[in-house]
Amino acid sequence: MGEDAHIARVNDLLARIKVRLPQLEELLAQIEDRSGEEDGVYRFYHQSFKVFDLQKLTLAGLKLIEEIGGETDPPHPWYCQIVKEGTGYAFELCMNDHWLKYTRPILEAFWHTKYFMQMMIKYAKELETAPQMMPSGWAAILWLFELR
Numbered sequence: 001m002g003e004d005a006h007i008a009r010v011n012d013l014l015a016r017i018k019v020r021l022p023q024l025e026e027l028l029a030q031i032e033d034r035s036g037e038e039d040g041v042y043r044f045y046h047q048s049f050k051v052f053d054l055q056k057l058t059l060a061g062l063k064l065i066e067e068i069g070g071e072t073d074p075p076h077p078w079y080c081q082i083v084k085e086g087t088g089y090a091f092e093l094c095m096n097d098h099w100l101k102y103t104r105p106i107l108e109a110f111w112h113t114k115y116f117m118q119m120m121i122k123y124a125k126e127l128e129t130a131p132q133m134m135p136s137g138w139a140a141i142l143w144l145f146e147l148r
Contacts, residue, residue, distance in 0.1 A: 010142065013073055016070070024120055028117045040107070055087045058083060058086060115140075116141065
């Protein structure tokens with residue numbers, strides 16, 4: 001892909017993020033809500049099955065990221081692997097004996113998703129076009145969609 005085509009593709013990604021800005025902001029508000037991150041992290045340390053509820057927000061974030069990327073720019077395989085390993089769990093009592101094994105991946109996937117939501121919102125508001133000198137957060141978004 002030539003440089004001009006790459007820049008056009010990156011600017012197209014930025015435009016798709018801007019279109020989805022209301023959904024990104026709404027989901028991030030849920031993630032940062034008391035019943036989201038605040039309660040989820042507490043539930044992790046309290047060893048409560050309610051930490052498993054964070055998976056819903058993570059999957060909602062993945063869905064939105066996939067929609068933004070579309071067929072052209074799907075999310076990075078590492079991010080997808082982190083989400084896969086941090087979702088799909090249904091609590092069982094035997095998990096209490098191996099709490100970290102089951103719940104740390106849930107938190108990791110949740111926080112990666114939160115980070116990408118925050119960065120997309122930030123740069124959708126700050127950027128008009130893709131910059132030549134990239135801030136780290138924007139560069140991370142490009143990595144998410146394998147454009148870096």
